[in-house]
Amino acid sequence: MPALEDLFSKWCSLLLQLEIKSTKITENTFALIAKEYSQTGRYYHDLQHIFHVLETIKILENLTNQLTSVELAAWFHDVVYDSKAQDNEEKSAMYATNLMKSLEIDSNTIANVNSLILSTKLHQADINDIDSQILLDADLAILGSPVQQYLTYAKNVRQEYAWVSDRDYQNGRRRFLEQFLQRKRIYYTDAMFEKLEQSARSNLTAELRTDTINFSI
Numbered sequence: 001m002p003a004l005e006d007l008f009s010k011w012c013s014l015l016l017q018l019e020i021k022s023t024k025i026t027e028n029t030f031a032l033i034a035k036e037y038s039q040t041g042r043y044y045h046d047l048q049h050i051f052h053v054l055e056t057i058k059i060l061e062n063l064t065n066q067l068t069s070v071e072l073a074a075w076f077h078d079v080v081y082d083s084k085a086q087d088n089e090e091k092s093a094m095y096a097t098n099l100m101k102s103l104e105i106d107s108n109t110i111a112n113v114n115s116l117i118l119s120t121k122l123h124q125a126d127i128n129d130i131d132s133q134i135l136l137d138a139d140l141a142i143l144g145s146p147v148q149q150y151l152t153y154a155k156n157v158r159q160e161y162a163w164v165s166d167r168d169y170q171n172g173r174r175r176f177l178e179q180f181l182q183r184k185r186i187y188y189t190d191a192m193f194e195k196l197e198q199s200a201r202s203n204l205t206a207e208l209r210t211d212t213i214n215f216s217i
Helices: 004-015 025-035 048-063 067-075 088-102 107-119 130-139 148-158 166-181 189-211
Strands: none
Touching: 004 025, 004 048, 004 067, 025 048, 025 088, 048 067, 048 130, 048 189, 067 088, 067 107, 067 130, 088 107, 107 130, 148 189, 166 189
16 A cells, blocks of 8 residues: 555646645545545445556556546546445546635636546546547556566455355356457557556456456446
8 A cells, every 4th residue: 555645746747737736725626536546335446446547647648638537536436436336437527526616727728627527437548648648558558467466466355245146247248358358458558568568467357367357347
């Protein structure tokens, strides 16, 4: 788990880019976001996930059109998360809108962030939308991680779906795995494709071949 200080530093840097210099505002908004990501029942979709997404975006930042929007979307894309719900992305976008309005962030940025967050619902990006491609690649970077890290992710996400029976969970996960394996590419950007595509496909394929699927949709 990254230190809260490291995440707070990233939040401070982002708000400074937006010319928000109030220490009180920075601290208060970070506390609000951290509280959401630290709620009971979050085992994978937590602050560590956000940290890893932001770190991946950093690798790809030279490709972005609107880096600030991509980073804001990374912070907010899972801020509302309920494994029993079907509208987490929409609610996360609304949460982001309300908080960004309170920070007096311009409407174009708010619209961009909303669009980016909503793209994570189906994990599909337009061929010309590099910012969505970067966010989605960063969000799924875990799929191409080393096996032990991948298995830890699997166990953590399964805990978030503890209310689902093993049979239903396995069926749902199988659909998820097959959906990504059927894609021509899991990762949109060339950098992520070259770095993680092979390992991601290996991880997903290996999971499909096991007797018990430990992952979640």
